[in-house]
Every structure is written in C-alpha cells, then in structure tokens.
Amino acid sequence: MKRIFFYVFTFCISYGLLSQNEMEDRYYFHSNIDKGDLLTVSQNEDGTLKVVSRENNLETNIYSEYKVFELQKAFPNTKDSLLKTVYNIVTNRVELLGSLQYNFPKKYTRIDQYYPNEGPYYPNDYGATSPVKNLGTTSALYDLDLIKAPQAWGITKGSKKVVIGISDARIDSMHQDFAGRISNYIKYSNSSKGLTCAHGSNVAGIAVARMDNAVGRPGICAECDVVATSYGSFKQIEELVEAGAKVINTSWVLCHMGTYHENIEARINEFYDDGIIIVAAAGNTNDCKRNGVVLHDNGYPASFEKVISVTGVFSEFSAPSENIFIGKEGTEATAYLKDRHAREFSVDKDQNITAKYVQWVMRYNPSIDISAPARTYLIGHELCGYDFVVGGATSAAAPYITGVLGLIWSVNYCLSSYEAESILKLSSEDIEVLPGNERFIGGLGSGRVDAYRAVKMARETKALFGNLEIENRDFYRFNFKIENAPYNITLRNQTFRDSSTVDFKARNSIVLKPNTALRPDKLGFMKLSIDPDIPTEECFPKPPKQYVDIYKKRDTSDSLESDIKFEVAYKKEEKAIYIRPLINDKKSNENYFVQVLNSSNKIIKSEQFKYPEAGSIKLNIPSGQVIVVKISFRHKNENHSLKI
Numbered sequence: 001m002k003r004i005f006f007y008v009f010t011f012c013i014s015y016g017l018l019s020q021n022e023m024e025d026r027y028y029f030h031s032n033i034d035k036g037d038l039l040t041v042s043q044n045e046d047g048t049l050k051v052v053s054r055e056n057n058l059e060t061n062i063y064s065e066y067k068v069f070e071l072q073k074a075f076p077n078t079k080d081s082l083l084k085t086v087y088n089i090v091t092n093r094v095e096l097l098g099s100l101q102y103n104f105p106k107k108y109t110r111i112d113q114y115y116p117n118e119g120p121y122y123p124n125d126y127g128a129t130s131p132v133k134n135l136g137t138t139s140a141l142y143d144l145d146l147i148k149a150p151q152a153w154g155i156t157k158g159s160k161k162v163v164i165g166i167s168d169a170r171i172d173s174m175h176q177d178f179a180g181r182i183s184n185y186i187k188y189s190n191s192s193k194g195l196t197c198a199h200g201s202n203v204a205g206i207a208v209a210r211m212d213n214a215v216g217r218p219g220i221c222a223e224c225d226v227v228a229t230s231y232g233s234f235k236q237i238e239e240l241v242e243a244g245a246k247v248i249n250t251s252w253v254l255c256h257m258g259t260y261h262e263n264i265e266a267r268i269n270e271f272y273d274d275g276i277i278i279v280a281a282a283g284n285t286n287d288c289k290r291n292g293v294v295l296h297d298n299g300y301p302a303s304f305e306k307v308i309s310v311t312g313v314f315s316e317f318s319a320p321s322e323n324i325f326i327g328k329e330g331t332e333a334t335a336y337l338k339d340r341h342a343r344e345f346s347v348d349k350d351q352n353i354t355a356k357y358v359q360w361v362m363r364y365n366p367s368i369d370i371s372a373p374a375r376t377y378l379i380g381h382e383l384c385g386y387d388f389v390v391g392g393a394t395s396a397a398a399p400y401i402t403g404v405l406g407l408i409w410s411v412n413y414c415l416s417s418y419e420a421e422s423i424l425k426l427s428s429e430d431i432e433v434l435p436g437n438e439r440f441i442g443g444l445g446s447g448r449v450d451a452y453r454a455v456k457m458a459r460e461t462k463a464l465f466g467n468l469e470i471e472n473r474d475f476y477r478f479n480f481k482i483e484n485a486p487y488n489i490t491l492r493n494q495t496f497r498d499s500s501t502v503d504f505k506a507r508n509s510i511v512l513k514p515n516t517a518l519r520p521d522k523l524g525f526m527k528l529s530i531d532p533d534i535p536t537e538e539c540f541p542k543p544p545k546q547y548v549d550i551y552k553k554r555d556t557s558d559s560l561e562s563d564i565k566f567e568v569a570y571k572k573e574e575k576a577i578y579i580r581p582l583i584n585d586k587k588s589n590e591n592y593f594v595q596v597l598n599s600s601n602k603i604i605k606s607e608q609f610k611y612p613e614a615g616s617i618k619l620n621i622p623s624g625q626v627i628v629v630k631i632s633f634r635h636k637n638e639n640h641s642l643k644i
Contacts, residue, residue, distance in 0.1 A: 029089045029097050029465075030074055031111045036087055041071050062099050067092040086110075094464040098536070111465045120150035121157070123211040123218045127377065135214035139390055143373035146315040146338060147400060149220060151452035152407055155459060157211065158223030159410035161541050164208055164402060165245030166228040167236040168200035168252070172383050175201065177209035177216040186229035186239050196601050198380030199395065203251045204228070205379035207399035207406075216379050220403020220451065224410065232632070233257075234264045234301070234550060241276060244544045246409060248276070249402040251395035253283035253299035256608055259590045260550055265304050267550050272306040272417045274545060279402045281394035282311040283363040303367040308405075308421060312362045312374025312397035313339050313431065313448055320347050327356070336375065339431040339448050341440045353436045362394050364443030369421070369478075370428055371448045372400035400449060407455045412462040414539035418481040419461070425478055426470050427453035446478055461486045464536060468506075471513075475500045485534050491516045499523040507534050566592075568629050568640040570619075577629060577642070580614040592633035599626055619644070 033039070039059075040052045049068040053059035070090035075083045089097065094113070101108045125136025129145055144150065163183075173182050178201070204219075208226045211218030227243040229236045231252045240248050257264045268278060280302035302309035317323045320334040324347065327333030334353065335344040341364060342355035355361070362374060374397045375390065382389045401424070408420050415423070428447030431437055437444065460466035462485060471492040476499070482489065483505040492513035496502050498521050504510060510528045512518075518526040565582040579594055596605040596617060604627075609615035611633065621627070621644060629640040 025092050026069060026090055027092070027094050028114050028116055029091070029111055030086055030114060031089055031097065031100075032082070032085045032109045033087050034085060034107045034109070036073070036085060039071070056104075058103060059100070062096070062103065065099075066096040068096070094536075098464050113463045113465055115155075119154050120148075121153040122150050123153075123222075124214050125211060125216060125218055126150070127217065137217050137377045137389075139377035140316075141217060141377060142315040142338075143376040143400070144218075146373055147404075147449055148452035149218075152404070152455040153211075155452075155455050156223075156407055156410045158221040158406055159413075160223065160225050161413060162221070162406045162409045163225045163227055163244045163246050163541070164221060164406050165237075165240030165243065165248035166200070166204050166207065166226065166399075167231045167240060167248060167250045168203050168228070169196040169198075169231060171200040171204045171228055172380070175216070175379070175383060176213055177205060177219075177379060179210075181208060181210055182226045182228050184227040184243050186227065186243060187236075197384040198378065198386060199251070200228075200231075201380030201383055202378040202392070203249060203380075203395060203399045206376065206396060207249055207403040209379065216382075217377055220400055221406030221410070224403075224406040234260070234267075237278060237301070238267075238547070238550065241271060241547065242544055244541070246276060246541070247402050247405045248278045249280075249399050250278060250301055251281040251398045253281060253302060253394075254593070255297075255299065255606055256591070257300050258593065258608070261300075263550050264301075267547065268301065268304050269306050270547070275417055277405060277417050277420065278304075278307045279398050279405065280307050280309055281398040282309045282365070282368055284393050285360060285363075297363065298365060298367055299363065303365075306417075308369045308401060308424070309367050309445070310394060310398040310401050311341070311364055311368045311371050311444060312392070312394050313341055313371045313444070314343065314375055315339075315373045316375070320345065320351055320353055337436065339371075339429065339434055340436045341371070341444060342436065345436055355436055355439060358439065361440075362397075364440045366442055368443055368445040370401060370424060370445040371431065372397040400451075404449055404451045404454055407451065408458040411455055411459045412485075412539075413541070414484050414535075414537075415458065415461065416481075416484060418479075419484055420458075422480045422482055423454055423457050423461075424449065425475075426473070426480060427457050430473060446475070447473075463487065470494050480504070483534075485536055496520065496526065497524070501525050503527045505529045505531055505534070507532050507536075566631050566633075566638065566640075568631075568642065570642050570644060572623075572644075574616075575619055577617045577619060578614065579609070579616070579629070579631065581612045590634070592631060595630040595632075597628045597630060601628075 038054045042050045044050050049071055051063035051068055051071055068091050070088055072088055074086040074088045078084055097111050101111060122130050122132045126134055127137050127139055127141035129140050171178055205217055207219055208221055209217055209219035211222040227240055227245055229239045237248055282302045283299035301307045314336045315338055316336040318338055323334050324332055332347040333344055334347050342361050344356045345353035346356055347353055375392045376396055377390055405420055408423055425446035427450050429450050430447045432441045432444060460468045465487050467488040467490055468486040469490045471494050474495040476497050479501045481503045486506045487508045489504055489506045489510045493515040495517045497519040501524050520526055567580045567582055569578050590611050591608045592611050593608045595603050598604050605617050607617050623644050625644050627642050631638050
C-alpha cells in the first residue's frame with residue numbers, strides 16, 4: 001500500500017490560496033494527519049492561513065511560527081481509509097513539517113515533499129531543437145538535449161550565491177549574452193584575432209551565457225554569478241579563488257605546472273577541502289611525454305587528483321544509419337554518434353562500428369572523471385568571424401561540468417566538494433558499454449553528465465524528508481561520499497565493487513533494494529551509517545579565505561632582477577627550433593616553458609626545459625609559414641616570430 005501511496009502523490013497537484021508575493025518561497029508537502037478535522041483553518045488578511053488546534057496549544061504555536069498558504073485534504077472524495085487522512089500543506093519553510101513530526105510523531109506521518117508543475121524549461125534562445133519559438137541561434141543544440149538541460153532548468157537556472165570562475169582568453173563582455181553577467185573581470189585580453197579572440201567567449205557561452213534574451217545560446221548556469229580572468233598558470237586560479245569563485249573552469253592544458261607543481265597540487269587539495277572545485281579540460285592531442293603517443297598522456301591541471309578532469313563525447317545521431325557517408329577509404333562510415341568518444345567510425349554490413357583515427361581523438365586516460373558534449377554552437381566563433389560556428393573539443397566539454405556544478409550548489413549550497421563530485425558521478429549516464437567506446441574503457445570517467453539527474457539528486461539531499469535514489473549503475477572505481485543532509489538513501493539495482501569507496505550517511509535510513517551489491521576489494525571500502533543530528537539549515541557563502549601566495553617572492557639579486565632574454569632560431573636542415581637563454585644564471589633551478597603557435601594562434605607544440613639549459617623542438621610543418629614561439633619564465637612572457 002505504501003508504494004501506491006507515493007505513486008499517487010507523484011501526479012497529484014492541488015491549488016490553494018496563494019495571494020502572497022509570487023517570488024516568496026513555497027514548499028509543498030503531503031502528510032497523513034490523524035484527527036486532522038480537529039484543526040481549524042481560517043484566512044488572514046494577507047491571504048495566509050491561521051491554523052488552530054482544538055486539542056493542543058503547542059501544535060497551534062508551531063503553526064503560528066510559519067506561513068501556511070494551504071492546508072486541505074488531498075483526496076476529499078476518496079473512500080480509501082489511508083488516503084482520507086492525507087493533506088496538502090504549503091508553507092514558506094520546510095522546518096514546519098519537521099517540527100510537527102518531531103513533536104507529534106504519531107499524528108503527522110508519511111510526510112512527502114512534492115514539486116507542482118515541474119517540467120522542462122525551454123528558453124527562447126534554445127536553438128533549432130526547441131519545442132517553443134526560438135529566437136536565438138539557428139544551430140541545433142543537441143548537446144543540451146543530451147544532458148537534459150531543460151529538465152534541470154525546470155528545477156533551477158542557477159543562483160547568484162554560486163560564483164563561477166572562468167580562466168580563459170578574451171570574453172566579449174559587451175555581447176548580449178555576457179553584458180552584465182561578469183561581476184568581476186580581473187584581467188582582460190582584448191585580442192580580436194585567432195583563437196584568443198574566440199576561445200574565452202566559447203567557453204563562457206556554454207557555462208554561463210544569459211538565457212531568454214533572444215540571442216545566441218543559453219548557458220548551463222545562466223543565473224549564477226561570474227568572475228573571469230586570463231589563463232595559462234595557477235596564478236589565474238588563485239585570482240579567481242580570491243574573487244570568491246566556488247567552481248573554476250580551466251579549458252587549457254599544460255604538460256606540467258612548473259617549479260611549484262607539487263605545491264600547486266597541495267593548494268588545490270586545500271581548495272577542494274574548503275569547498276572549491278576546479279574543472280579542467282583533459283586536453284586533445286598534446287604529446288606531453290614526447291614519445292609519439294598522446295592518447296594516455298596526463299595534462300594539467302586536469303590530472304591532479306582533486307581537479308575534475310573532463311573529456312568529450314558527441315551528441316548528434318542516435319544510430320549509424322542516421323548519418324552514413326563514404327569515408328576517405330572508400331567504405332561506409334558514420335560520425336558524431338551520441339555518447340561516442342571518437343568522431344568517426346567505419347560501418348560494416350551488419351551496422352557494427354569501429355572507431356577510426358584514434359590517434360586524433362580527445363584525450364582519454366584513468367585520470368578522467370567525467371565526459372560531456374564536445375561539439376556545439378560556439379558564440380566566440382561567430383563573434384570573431386570564423387567560417388564555422390559549430391565545433392569544439394575538451395575545451396567545450398569542461399564548461400558543461402562547471403555549469404552543472406553551479407546548478408548543484410544552487411539547489412544545495414551545503415554540499416561539500418566531495419558530495420558535489422559524488423553526485424555528478426553517481427548521476428552520470430553509463431557510456432563505456434556502448435558499441436564504439438570499447439577501446440576507451442577506463443578512460444572516459446564515470447560516464448556522461450546528466451544535468452537533470454544531478455540537480456534532482458542534489459535537491460533530494462536538501463529536502464527535509466528527501467529520498468536520495470542511487471540506481472542502475474556498476475561502479476568499479478572512484479570515491480563516493482554523501483554525508484551532509486539526506487533523510488533517506490535508497491540503493492536499487494546498484495553495484496559498487498573493486499576499488500570503489502563508499503561513505504554514505506543519512507538522517508533516517510539507508511535502504512538496499514534488490515539487485516544491490518557492495519563488493520569492494522582490498523583497495524575499496526563500504527561505510528553506511530545513520531546520524532539523526534545532521535544539520536538541515538540553509539547554507540550561505542562565506543568571505544573568501546585568505547591563502548598564502550603559492551609563488552615565492554622574487555629574489556632581488558641583480559641576476560634575477562634583470563629580464564632574462566632568449567635567443568630563438570629555426571634550423572631548416574634539422575626541422576627544429578632551438579631556444580637558448582642569453583643570461584646564464586647558474587643559481588636558478590627553474591623551468592621555462594615554450595609554446596609554438598601557428599598563424600591562427602593555435603598551439604601546435606608545447607615543451608618545458610630546465611633553465612639555463614638550451615632546448616630544441618622538432619617541427620614538421622610546410623615551409624613559408626610564420627609561427628610564434630612564446631616563452632614563459634618567472635611570470636614573464638616573450639614572443640618570437642619565425643618564418644619557416
């Protein structure tokens with residue numbers, strides 16, 4: 001009978017006297033009330049209800065401490081004895097039901113929170129797949145369909161108390177999608193050419209673009225606050241933390257974080273423990289080990305343990321037959337399949353698919369935490385005059401995760417970093433098992449992000465009588481921690497095994513339904529516990545913590561105070577660039593970093609060398625091209641243009 005009871009409530013919507021300001025918080029509950037006819041209900045002048053108990057003054061006093069907008073029988077015409085005692089209660093605070101149940105546990109039973117009229121929300125700039133009139137981009141935003149963004153927006157579109165930090169190239173803050181969105185632009189590069197013109201706007205557009213403005217596209221967390229700065233080193237991440245960022249997007253990759261690599265990782269761990277998450281693009285085809293094999297190389301900051309590393313999948317076509325063409329080899333091929341990591345596949349006569357050109361796929365490795373769409377409409381490309389406006393890679397995938405984390409914290413700001421990351425992974429869609437992804441098993445993270453499931457799960461951790469449901473997955477790795485405020489946790493058709501670790505805590509119960517298995521190996525563990533005293537109060541942002549600067553103060557000696565210059569030359573016969581410091585500071589034990597960029601400002605090589613040693617970089621590009629060699633050392637950059 002209990003299961004039927006909750007099923008009926010899922011579809012029950014009732015209306016009462018809601019004459020208060022429409023923006024006022026309202027929480028909706030069903031509760032069985034024994035002897036509910038002994039409650040006298042009358043209307044106050046402001047439209048709220050006065051509830052008086054004819055049998056207990058304490059009950060009357062509890063009602064008087066809160067606003068009650070509705071108190072009436074949910075099923076006035078039912079003949080079912082259990083449903084006869086079910087009431088709709090609408091109030092401004094969830095604590096009303098908690099206090100009533102605590103003081104009258106036999107009278108107020110089977111309390112269930114519900115959400116009336118909740119459904120997907122489609123803004124007027126949703127793109128070509130919108131079921132409502134679209135006034136924004138004419139591109140089809142399959143990516144938003146895939147992650148169920150409209151369903152997530154039916155719950156929240158973000159909150160100003162969640163600050164998203166963007167470390168990237170130029171964001172066009174005058175564009176309608178960004179004007180007024182960025183509350184603090186710490187550093188701004190006004191480049192109007194190449195990738196540095198488009199990249200920042202592309203990333204920010206996915207994560208935080210304004211929605212419902214009949215322009216461009218909607219951002220995932222369109223109502224979160226935004227701070228932004230430049231990119232390329234940990235210093236920019238520190239700036240965003242100082243500005244109050246809760247989640248920081250870094251859609252850039254280095255092979256190493258330099259002299260302070262270990263110090264930076266320790267500080268990132270500290271940020272994480274303090275409730276700040278860094279999200280990073282895993283990278284594409286950087287050969288960081290310089291061994292000609294790029295697929296499993298680690299890039300940074302993505303590969304730090306407490307940074308959420310993101311790789312990409314595609315989102316357009318559900319089946320190979322929807323996009324068959326003849327490939328370069330003269331045989332049938334398909335591309336852009338939903339939830340597949342590779343872009344293109346060969347197709348045999350039985351419609352079986354095999355990934356092609358795997359040496360060029362986006363990076364996949366065991367450090368990856370989650371996958372997200374990698375191809376979409378790019379605002380920056382349109383602003384900067386690119387010939388195409390649909391594209392992307394892991395730089396585009398990362399801001400989906402950043403935006404979803406913003407939504408998660410918008411519905412429950414009390415969640416720790418551990419819990420927010422756990423929810424992100426527990427709610428993800430399993431994609432390793434899909435045909436075409438076989439060779440990428442173990443390298444795509446927990447799965448593909450599902451914004452709706454993630455936000456719904458986060459909300460259940462906050463609901464006074466919520467039920468956090470974890471189901472239908474088989475996790476063989478990753479660490480999961482839920483401890484902050486869930487009332488009930490239910491595991492259904494769920495497996496945690498091998499090196500997975502589970503630390504779940506609830507206020508009332510943890511229920512293991514059929515087909516649930518907990519089978520850790522010696523590297524994993526399972527811990528389930530109940531704590532009825534877990535706090536349930538609302539949480540709010542605190543002033544940013546003051547961290548000690550990770551970088552050492554500069555030495556004032558002459559050799560370090562002087563600008564270090566480098567000589568750069570291209571040797572045609574060796575097809576290599578040579579870099580040599582002009583000042584030999586033998587006391588130094590630092591690295592300098594070299595990036596080679598083509599005429600479109602795209603990085604084609606990236607290396608680091610021990611100062612003051614000379615370095616060389618092999619290049620295999622056509623003669624006649626102009627390249628830029630960017631050298632970074634001691635917080636300064638110098639650029640050298642070379643014609644090959």
